[in-house]
Amino acid sequence: MSFHDAHSSLQDGVHKLLSCPSPCAMQRYYEQLSTSGLGPGLQVRYIGGEMGKGVFAVKDFNEEEVVLQEPMLVGAQHSSNKVNAMVCSYCFRYVGSLELQLARRLLHQEGDSVGDEEGSEKDMDRDEDVGHYMDEEEERDMTSHMDEDNENCGCERSTKPKKALPPEALAALASGGLQLPHVEHFVLPPVVKCKGGCSEDIYCSDACAEAAWEAYHSLLCSGPLSLCKNIDALSSFKQFADETNDIFHIAAQVVAATILRAWKLENEKSGTVAISSSRGISEATMLKAWEPFAMGYKQLWWQTVALPADVEPSNEQEFRNQMKEIAAHSLSLLKQAIYKETFSPLFTLDVYGHIIGMFELNNLEIVVASPVEDYFLYINDLPPEAKAQAGLVTKVYLDALGDDYTAYCQGSAFFALQSCINHSCTPNAKAFKRDQDNDGQAVLLATRHIRRGEEITISYIDEDSSLEERKAALADYGFTCRCLRCLQES
Ligand SMILES: C[S@@+](CC[C@H](N)C(=O)[O-])C[C@H]1O[C@@H](n2cnc3c(N)ncnc32)[C@H](O)[C@@H]1O
Structure with a gap:
């Protein structure tokens, strides 16, 4: 093939990848998803014009009812968030144990010098070693770390200051010898290693490890079987x-x-x-x-x-x-x-x-509530005697985390159906994680009764703001809102 022919065939391929699928192809694809059980009660339809396609209810939904629950197609935890939450790389569930979650966080925090005012600020961009989870070498590092002197400079912050963790408290966590009180209410799935042998990705089950491997990880794994x-x-x-x-x-x-x-x-x-x-x-x-x-x-x-x-x-x-x-x-x-x-x-x-x-x-921002935060809240809510008893063990860890005990898993993901849902400044659904939603699935709840035939909408921004503020916020998404409220207000 001549250079010219190769170039035009490449351009032709690019054009085909980027062309908007025909309404017919779209309908076929979303019907297949629906047949496979995704989004019961919903239908993707082509609206036309600037709105493109949208998602419509084919049944009534009551207020607070789940409108959509959907696993991601692709997605990842934010790189800078990996120190805060050790989660399954495929479904984003927390893994290991509460002790392991704490040990990992406190180890990294130690590296950032706990007690130092600047180092103790919650800074999502600070970590230099965020790309992998704790392996044996890191665990050894952690133990050697504990031999070092751990000075508390005593700097206090206006909110909740961090206190240096006594070396023996970190040692107890790292050795695996310490079981925190009441952790039986916060059991996490064991860590499953990547089948390709990399240390960057871990999973909550063989099923997640296999699904990630098949979906994309076998080509993006840094392990020997990649x-x-x-x-x-x-x-x-x-x-x-x-x-x-x-x-x-x-x-x-x-x-x-x-x-x-x-x-x-x-x-x-x-x-x-x-x-x-x-x-x-x-x-x-x-x-x-x-x-x-x-x-x-x-x-x-x-x-x-x-x-x-x-x-x-x-x-x-x-x-x-x-x-x-x-x-x-x-x-x-x-x-x-x-x-x-x-x-x-x-x-x-x-x-x-x-x-x-x-x-x-x-994309939808992924948020998964942290069992570490839930644990400390649980301890705080215990009856006074039990709380005092548990506090004898837990207080040093809470003090060392300071305000960071509330840190949770954050990431971004792309979902087949959720990504078709248009914005409205008077939405009828919202992304919301219930107590039982402990992974990265998209969950949308109805904010009011939704009647069959209505379009499902969510708000991409804070819809309680003024027209001008909403316009500015939506400019980040690259469109001018055509919802009824915006049309009426302008
Ligand atoms: C997440 S997509 C929603 C699905 C999209 N309609 C499609 O065809 O794939 C977001 C895009 O849909 C369009 N859109 C969503 N809500 C809109 C609204 N209220 N007014 C105008 N365009 C909207 C904009 O082009 C926006 O960038």
Whole structure:
């Protein structure tokens, strides 16, 4: 094939990946999801114009009823949040034990010098070693740490100051010899290691480890069984994402998920089982594998992202060029790690920029309540005698955490159905985690009675603000609201 032919075939592939699916293809895809049991009582329909598609009720929902409960397609815990919460990389459930959760947090906090006023501020961007969970070496580090003198400088903060943790208290946690009182009410699933042998990802069950491996992790794993042939480049990619924009981790999951789905589809066609990473893939197979992401509303990231308040309008172009350069560098590292010629359109900057833009426009922040916070609240609510008794053990840990005992798991994820739900400034549903929702699934509850046929809407912003404030907040999402309230108020 001549250079010109190769170039135009690449452009053709890119065009097909980025074209908006036809209403017919959309309907077919969402009907399949519905048949597989996702979103009972809901239907995705094409509305048209700026609104694109939306989600509609095909049955009545009572106030407070669950409208949608959905696992993510791709998603990741924020890099800077990994010190605060040790969770399953696939479903975001807390894992290990309460003692392990505390030990991990306090170990990192020790590194940040507990008791030092600046170091004790809650700073989500501070961690340099956030990419992996505690392994044996770290546990050894922790023990050696405990031999060091641990001075309490006595700095007090206006809120809840942190107090240095006595070395013997950290030692007791780290050795596994200490069982905190009443932890039997806070049992967590045991840590399941990655089947590829990396130490970066851990799981709450074999099922989650397997599902992540099949969905995207087998190509993005840094362990010895990874399908990635350039682990150094993969590590550089991950480090760059941690340092610049951790959405790149999720963008890589989309690329890896498309490749793995295509191989699986091809295997199903040919009746083979083993994955062959050198096999050619037809364009039709690649487009089929891309389908879940084809449905997501997309724009180019560097064109969509709102101009930060501290960037002068005269510097807007320079700012957008910088965003584009960051994305290009991230993509070049990803290509060095997992590039496959047969998927070349998937590795273009145009497609990568649209994938990142899709997250800017559609992602849902993941929040999972922390059992550590729940535990200390439980102790606090015990009858006075039991509370005093438990406090003899727990107080040093609470004091060492200070206000940070409330830290919880945070991340971003993309959901097939939730991402189709439009915004309204008078929404009829809201994202809400009930006590029993202890993982990263999207859960939407009805905020009032919803009648069959109504469109389901949520608010992307604080809907209690003024029209001008709402407009400004929605500018970050790149659209002008067309809801009834906005139309009436303007
Ligand atoms: C998360 S998506 C919602 C699904 C989207 N309608 C689609 O077709 O995929 C968000 C995008 O939908 C459109 N949208 C959502 N709510 C809207 C509203 N109230 N007014 C105008 N456009 C809206 C905007 O283009 C926005 O960027």
